Amino acid sequence: MSRSxxxxxxxxxxxxxxxxxxxSQDLHKNxxxxxxxxxxxxLRDDVRVYYETTGIPVVQDHDQDSTDLMKxxxxxxxxxxxxxxxxxxxxxxxGLSGRLxxxxxxxxxxxxxRKTRHRVFAVSDENAAWLLDExxxxxxxxxxxxxxxxxxxxxxxxxxxxxxxxxxWNLTDTxxxxxxMVSTSNHLVPSExxxxxxxxxxxxxxxxxxxxxxxx
Numbered sequence: 001m002s003r004s005x006x007x008x009x010x011x012x013x014x015x016x017x018x019x020x021x022x023x024s025q026d027l028h029k030n031x032x033x034x035x036x037x038x039x040x041x042x043l044r045d046d047v048r049v050y051y052e053t054t055g056i057p058v059v060q061d062h063d064q065d066s067t068d069l070m071k072x073x074x075x076x077x078x079x080x081x082x083x084x085x086x087x088x089x090x091x092x093x094x095g096l097s098g099r100l101x102x103x104x105x106x107x108x109x110x111x112x113x114r115k116t117r118h119r120v121f122a123v124s125d126e127n128a129a130w131l132l133d134e135x136x137x138x139x140x141x142x143x144x145x146x147x148x149x150x151x152x153x154x155x156x157x158x159x160x161x162x163x164x165x166x167x168x169w170n171l172t173d174t175x176x177x178x179x180x181m182v183s184t185s186n187h188l189v190p191s192e193x194x195x196x197x198x199x200x201x202x203x204x205x206x207x208x209x210x211x212x213x214x215x216x
Contacts (some may be wrong), residue, residue, distance in 0.1 A: 037061055037075050038068030067105060069095070073113070087118055095122035096129060107204065111156045114202060129206035132199055134160075139195045139205065141166075146207040147188040152197065153204040154182060160203050166195035176203075 036043075036051055037059040052058055061071050069092065080087055095106040106122055113120050114133050121130045128146065141147075150167070154160050159177035164170045168187035176182055188195070188207065197205065 032056060034079075035059065035072070035075055037071050039064075067109075069106065069109060073117075090117065090120040092120070092122045094124060096124040096127055107155050111202060123209075126209055127206050128209060129204055132197060132203045132205050134199055134201050137197045137199075137205075139197065141188055141193055141195055141207075143188065143190050143193075145210060147190075147210060149208040150186050150188050150195075151204075151206045152176065152183040152186070152199075153206065154178065154201075155204050157201045157203075160199050160201040162200075162203070163198040164196060166192040 032054060033051070033056055035057050036048075039062060040048070040058070040060045043058075048058055059075075063071070066074070073090065076088060076090070092106065092110075096103055110120050110122065110131050114131050119130075121128060123129075152162060152164070152171075154176045157177075159175055159180070162171045162174050162176050162183070166189060168189055169183070171183060174181060197203070
């Protein structure tokens with residue numbers, strides 16, 4: 001299997017949500033969600049009222065056997081079924097930061113999703129990452145947005161055999177596992193527009209977001 005990847009650069013503004021709503025009305029109007037779904041145990045009343053008054057469905061789901069992330073992906077899958085078109089790309093904002101157990105859940109869930117979904121990305125303030133299934137992958141790099149560091153992480157597997165091109169420290173038929181070699185703090189090469197990765201098993205690919213692009 002050979003796949004090509006490109007990820008548009010995204011920015012997000014974090015902070016007190018009430019201040020965001022009051023101070024960035026135009027921004028919120030331009031980026032209204034289609035749906036808010038979850039157990040809603042941490043959703044403030046004023047935030048809920050704001051979105052409900054704009055016509056956004058706010059759906060409370062008390063299922064304790066699924067996380068809010070799982071609930072939202074399920075809702076998107078149902079939307080795709082009704083529309084009968086192609087799958088949407090999924091970009092999860094904040095899935096790699098905060099509580100460690102929630103971060104591990106993101107890694108685990110996306111590992112499972114690789115069997116049914118084609119393009120799922122996780123983006124935090126510092127990183128963009130996604131799971132590469134076994135096979136060959138060609139990743140188009142926007143060096144203005146990403147770098148310099150990157151990593152290839154054998155999470156959820158016993159080991160993988162890796163070969164790469166386009167990195168500062170390339171690998172050739174290298175065994176990667178938690179008890180041995182893990183390629184962290186590798187570097188993207190500015191003169192290389194494409195990184196190629198050949199992996200024998202599913203592998204997490206992560207790139208650093210350049211700090212200048214995170215300024216608001």
